[in-house]
Ligand SMILES: [Zn+2]
Ligand SMILES: [Zn+2]
């Protein structure tokens with residue numbers, strides 16, 4: 705009885721396997737369509753509330769393991785022991801709760817539990833948690849956007865700076881080239897002057913050589929001797 709079987713509990717007792725259509729929360733068992741009809745008419749069970757078996761299966765697994773029947777004695781839980789914080793059947797009380805004093809009717813303890821303050825608190829906590837998570841998510845998403853924008857801004861700055869540096873380097877290069885041209889021109893003119901002066905001196909030397917040849921050929925020894933002393 706601990707876990708809900710998919711087969712009809714009543715038919716199972718008669719060794720027949722039929723799928724459950726509904727689940728009776730009072731009997732804690734599934735019923736096939738025929739047994740459900742009988743169950744809804746029988747005096748003992750006509751006040752029982754049933755739910756569709758498919759809906760029942762959607763409940764969380766740990767909820768499904770909780771039944772209204774004592775698993776040890778197969779008797780319905782009726783009393784709640786405050787000390788053990790657990791429901792007990794009449795046999796449980798005799799067997800295992802000798803020392804216990806604070807017993808309550810189980811029906812009184814669980815009455816209106818779905819609308820109780822404790823349930824409200826749980827629901828409120830869940831709402832709060834969901835809201836907090838939403839805030840955190842929004843924060844982080846904002847961070848993502850901020851980072852993206854910062855990155856773009858830095859990228860833009862880097863490009864602008866690079867362009868500025870390039871312009872500066874271009875200007876520097878132009879200045880240096882200008883200076884180089886000026887120096888080259890100046891050196892050129894100095895060298896040209898020097899070259900023309902050398903040419904002039906070469907011409908003078910050639911003239912001298914021609915004169916000497918002339919003198920050697922046509923002047924007397926005395927003339928040569930005296931001209932060399934000048
Ligand atoms: Zn059945
Ligand atoms: Zn029932």
Ligand SMILES: [Zn+2]
Nearest residue numbers: 774777793796
């Ligand atoms: Zn028991």
Ligand SMILES: [Zn+2]
Nearest residue numbers: 785788801804
């Ligand atoms: Zn107890």
